[in-house]
Amino acid sequence: MLKPIVKVIEVPCDALAAYQLFSMGMGSWWPLETRSISIHSTGIPAKALETDPVAGGAIIEIASDDTRHVWGSFTDCDQPNSLAINFHMGQPQDHATYLTVSFLEMNAHRTLVKLVHGGWDCYGAIAAMMRDGYDTGWNEIFCFHYARSCEKPRFLRRA
16 A cells, blocks of 8 residues: 655645635646646647535536546535545546645644645556656645745635
């Protein structure tokens, strides 16, 4: 059994803003020009990423030709504390891994965000390769792009 990937960052916003940016605003910070099904299958970046951050809600990439690629679904959403996702970007649903993200507010302007990505055994013989690829990928996607987007969160809070 392979250990999950764990990434922890500190971001300059409160937990609610960090949660909303990760869940509702994923399409604003995810680097679709380098990390999308579309770019890997056609060479053309996806035009959007839609999320429905409620239990059972989907994460869907919209390709340049409007093809919809389901990346996974939210399994738990506890705003502003945590969320969980069955994640299978570009893979069959039976190859879904799990992603949990927790938000620990340190003060009104600082939040510790922890991403845990596990369940690699579903990939069988290529599990270690998939884990290694995502370990590198989360450094770019989460530790850089998401963290940078938290510097200026643009989302209105829902009541």
